[in-house]
Amino acid sequence: MRRTRFDDWPCPIARTTDLLGDWWTPLVLREAFSGRRRFDEFQRALGIPKAVLSARLDRLVDDGLMVTVEYQDNPVRHEYRLTPKGRAMWDVLAAMWRWGSDWAFDGEPPVILSDRETHQEVVPLVVDENSGAPLDPRRLRMRRNPRTDVSA
Amino acid sequence: MRRTRFDDWPCPIARTTDLLGDWWTPLVLREAFSGRRRFDEFQRALGIPKAVLSARLDRLVDDGLMVTVEYQDNPVRHEYRLTPKGRAMWDVLAAMWRWGSDWAFDGEPPVILSDRETHQEVVPLVVDENSGAPLDPRRLRMRRNPRTDVSA
DNA sequence: CGAGTAGGTTCGTTTGTTGAACTGACTCGC
DNA sequence: GCGAGTCAGTTCAACAAACGAACCTACTCG
Numbered sequence: 001m002r003r004t005r006f007d008d009w010p011c012p013i014a015r016t017t018d019l020l021g022d023w024w025t026p027l028v029l030r031e032a033f034s035g036r037r038r039f040d041e042f043q044r045a046l047g048i049p050k051a052v053l054s055a056r057l058d059r060l061v062d063d064g065l066m067v068t069v070e071y072q073d074n075p076v077r078h079e080y081r082l083t084p085k086g087r088a089m090w091d092v093l094a095a096m097w098r099w100g101s102d103w104a105f106d107g108e109p110p111v112i113l114s115d116r117e118t119h120q121e122v123v124p125l126v127v128d129e130n131s132g133a134p135l136d137p138r139r140l141r142m143r144r145n146p147r148t149d150v151s152a
Numbered sequence: 153m154r155r156t157r158f159d160d161w162p163c164p165i166a167r168t169t170d171l172l173g174d175w176w177t178p179l180v181l182r183e184a185f186s187g188r189r190r191f192d193e194f195q196r197a198l199g200i201p202k203a204v205l206s207a208r209l210d211r212l213v214d215d216g217l218m219v220t221v222e223y224q225d226n227p228v229r230h231e232y233r234l235t236p237k238g239r240a241m242w243d244v245l246a247a248m249w250r251w252g253s254d255w256a257f258d259g260e261p262p263v264i265l266s267d268r269e270t271h272q273e274v275v276p277l278v279v280d281e282n283s284g285a286p287l288d289p290r291r292l293r294m295r296r297n298p299r300t301d302v303s304a
Numbered sequence: 305c306g307a308g309t310a311g312g313t314t315c316g317t318t319t320g321t322t323g324a325a326c327t328g329a330c331t332c333g334c
Numbered sequence: 335g336c337g338a339g340t341c342a343g344t345t346c347a348a349c350a351a352a353c354g355a356a357c358c359t360a361c362t363c364g
Binding site: 003004006007010011012013014015016017020021022023024025026027030033034047048085087088089090091092093094095096097098099100101102103104105108111112113114115116117120121122123124125126127128129130131132135137138139140141142143 | 159168267279284
C-alpha cells in the first residue's frame with residue numbers, strides 16, 4: 001500500500017514525475033543550480049527538515065543527478081554536485097519558472113532570470129527543436145512507439 | 153505540522169512546485185491534454201484512487217487550471233476542461249517529457265510526440281525567447297527584483 | 305426488478321513529512 | 335584542555351497524505 005511509483009511507466013512525463021514529485025526535490029535542484037553544494041547550505045537556504053534533505057540528496061545521487069565529491073578529510077566531508085543528467089533538469093525548472101512567472105505572480109513584483117555575463121534578461125520558452133516553433137498542445141499526439149503503436 | 157507549502161514563496165519554481173509536487177497531478181494534466189474530460193476517464197486511464205483524483209481535480213479547479221462544464225442534467229454531470237492557465241502548463245510537461253526521454257529510457261524503445269496534422273515528430277526544447285538560444289544553467293542568475301536586488 | 309454507469313465520499317491502514325532532540329568528529333578561542 | 339561552535343547527518347513521535355475497498359446516490363437499460 002505504498003505510494004504508487006511511476007518510474008517504470010512507459011511515459012517520460014510519468015518517470016520525471018516520479019522524481020520531481022517528491023516534495024522539496026525541485027527546490028533542492030534549484031539550490032544546486034544556484035551554486036550550493038553542501039548539506040548545511042541546502043538546509044539553511046530552504047529550511048527543509050534535515051531528514052527530508054538527507055533522503056532527497058540520497059535519491060538524487062542514486063538516480064545519477066548528483067554525485068558526492070570529497071572535499072575534506074578528518075572528518076571526511078563531501079559535497080553534492082550536479083552531473084550532466086542533473087544539469088539537464090534545468091530545462092524543466094526553467095519551464096516551471098516561466099509558468100510560475102506568467103501565472104502565479106498576479107500583481108506581485110516580477111522575479112527575473114538573467115545572463116551572468118551579458119546581464120540580459122532570460123525568458124524561458126519551450127519550442128520544437130526541429131521547427132523552432134512554440135508548442136501547441138492541441139496538435140500533439142503521444143505515441144508509444146513509431147513502429148508498433150497505431151492507437152491514440 | 154502540515155506539509156510545508158511553497159505557494160507564497162517569492163520564486164516561480166517554488167510556486168509551480170507547490171502545484172505539480174502533489175503526487176499524480178502532472179499525470180492528471182497529461183490525461184487532460186490527451187483529451188480526457190470526465191472523472192471516470194481520468195480514473196480508469198491512470199488507476200488513481202478516486203479520493204485522490206477528486207482532491208486533485210478540485211485543486212486544479214480552485215487554482216484556475218481547469219473548469220467544470222455541465223454536460224448533462226438528471227443527474228447533473230459535469231466534465232473538467234483545461235483553461236488557458238492550465239494549457240500553459242503544457243510547456244512544463246513537455247520539458248519533463250524531454251528530460252524523461254533523454255535520461256530515463258535507457259535502452260528502452262522510444263516514446264514519441266508528434267504533430268497531429270503533419271505527423272512530424274516534435275522534440276521539446278527550452279530556449280531563451282529573446283535570443284532563441286538553449287539555456288546554459290551555469291550562466292544564469294535568479295534575481296528578486298531588477299530594481300531593488302543587488303545580491304546573488 | 306436487478307445490473308450497470310457515472311461521479312463521487314467514507315474509512316481504516318500504511319507511508320511520508322515535520323520539527324525537535326540527539327550523535328559524533330572535528331576546530332577554534334580562551 | 336574545556337566549552338562553544340560547525341558540519342553532516344540519524345532517531346523519534348506526532349501528524350498529514352495516499353492507498354484500496356466499500357459504500358452511496360441518481361439515474362438508465364433490459
